Amino acid sequence: MTAEPIALIEELPMAVEDLWALWTEPERVTRWLAGGANIDLKVGGMYQIFGHLVDRPLRESVGGPILGLEEEYVLKVAWKLPSELGSAAGGATPPTTLGVWFQPMGPARTRLRLEHDGWRDGEEWAAARSWHSAAWTTAFERLKKGGLPT
Numbered sequence: 217m218t219a220e221p222i223a224l225i226e227e228l229p230m231a232v233e234d235l236w237a238l239w240t241e242p243e244r245v246t247r248w249l250a251g252g253a254n255i256d257l258k259v260g261g262m263y264q265i266f267g268h269l270v271d272r273p274l275r276e277s278v279g280g281p282i283l284g285l286e287e288e289y290v291l292k293v294a295w296k297l298p299s300e301l302g303s304a305a306g307g308a309t310p311p312t313t314l315g316v317w318f319q320p321m322g323p324a325r326t327r328l329r330l331e332h333d334g335w336r337d338g339e340e341w342a343a344a345r346s347w348h349s350a351a352w353t354t355a356f357e358r359l360k361k362g363g364l365p366t
Contacts, residue, residue, distance in 0.1 A: 218337065219335035219341065221331045222331065222352055223331050226359070227321060227326070228325070229325060230324060230326060231323060232288050232319075233288055236287070241255070242254065245265060247363050249265060249358075250265030250266060250267055251266055251267020254266070254277070257282070259285050261282050262279070262280065263293045264278070278295065278296060279295055280293060281293070283313065289318050290315070290317055291314075292315045292316075294310065294313060295311055295332065295334075297344050301340065308336070312334035328356075332348055
């Protein structure tokens, strides 16, 4: 049995290309999500963030290979969890999967949908899912403010 995915939907007051850049350009990712980023924007390329995930310190990178990509519309990543959240979750094979969908709603409005799936049962998994749920919720709050820290 697996746990429900983390699912968030938000309509944001920005153009799809601006929101896409906040997710895919390392210098913009570091404004709202991480202390550093390594992004090779192609299927099979790496999407890694370093330093912190929305004010939660990390000693290692999270993220992983890009599984799917449709510029300005879809970003899917095999999401390696940090081992500090538990040995089962941190070393999971396969890793969890992060999907982000961008839907233009007008010239300066975009609906963003995030699904983080692949959670398993168990205490460590529940803690890792809870940690990520809080982190993604905080990330969405930052995105509502144009990608600036809260």
